[in-house]
Amino acid sequence: DAGVTQSPTHLIKTRGQQVTLRCSPKSGHDTVSWYQQALGQGPQFIFQYYEEEERQRGNFPDRFSGHQFPNYSSELNVNALLLGDSALYLCASSPRGLLGYEQYFGPGTRLTVT
Amino acid sequence: EDKVVQSPLSLVVHEGDTVTLNCSYEVTNFRSLLWYKQEKKAPTFLFMLTSSGIEKKSGRLSSILDKKELFSILNITATQTGDSAIYLCAVHQGRGGSNYKLTFGKGTLLTVNP
Numbered sequence: 001d002a003g004v005t006q007s008p009t010h011l012i013k014t015r016g017q018q019v020t021l022r023c024s025p026k027s028g029h030d031t032v033s034w035y036q037q038a039l040g041q042g043p044q045f046i047f048q049y050y051e052e053e054e055r056q057r058g059n060f061p062d063r064f065s066g067h068q069f070p071n072y073s074s075e076l077n078v079n080a081l082l083l084g085d086s087a088l089y090l091c092a093s094s095p096r097g098l099l100g101y102e103q104y105f106g107p108g109t110r111l112t113v114t
Numbered sequence: 115e116d117k118v119v120q121s122p123l124s125l126v127v128h129e130g131d132t133v134t135l136n137c138s139y140e141v142t143n144f145r146s147l148l149w150y151k152q153e154k155k156a157p158t159f160l161f162m163l164t165s166s167g168i169e170k171k172s173g174r175l176s177s178i179l180d181k182k183e184l185f186s187i188l189n190i191t192a193t194q195t196g197d198s199a200i201y202l203c204a205v206h207q208g209r210g211g212s213n214y215k216l217t218f219g220k221g222t223l224l225t226v227n228p
Contacts, residue, residue: 004156033215042118042202042218043157056215088155092216102148102206103216105156 002027004093004106012112013081021076021109025093031055032074033103034066035090043090049074050096078111086113116141120203120219128227131193135222137203138185147179147186148216150202157202160188193226200224 005024013019025032031050035043045058049068068074078085088110092103117140127133139147146164150157161170163179163186170177174193179186190197200223204216
């Protein structure tokens, strides 16, 4: 049973560029959430996707956008990259139908903006 | 504003010691509190707590929630070097039947020296 997978594992971009990160949820899960974890900080919620729609959003600017596909996989897009966007980006999946359910995390994508 | 505060932020102990990690929270629509261990990248799930006063136990780790005083503790007895990691506390917030989001604390960095 495959867990949550993310690609790529590492990425180096230049300020002003755009980046797309990808996530495949754990088998049986249909809800995907994205988190940003800066060095020395806990993960911060970016947004959550269910039924191909953004359901909830944290305090992130519109430069951060996402998409969910019919197979439940998801993409996170960041435009006009800033140095401060350098972080570990984590994807978590969960089944929507169960209440109070723990989310399973992928290994993350380490983004470095130079 | 939703807030999850962990203390201490870092802790250094010797193998065999017992440690207590703290997590206090002020959030809306509380559903459950979760503890994660993060060694390299993906946080791995330890416990989910929904009811006050009921201890969850797994080997040398245990945790309890106090919903009146809005805090939780994570205890690790007879620590081992393999327990060295960042321990994250997160509060799961939700309304109705929807998975909502996790709000994380900054984590406690535990270092266990031989």
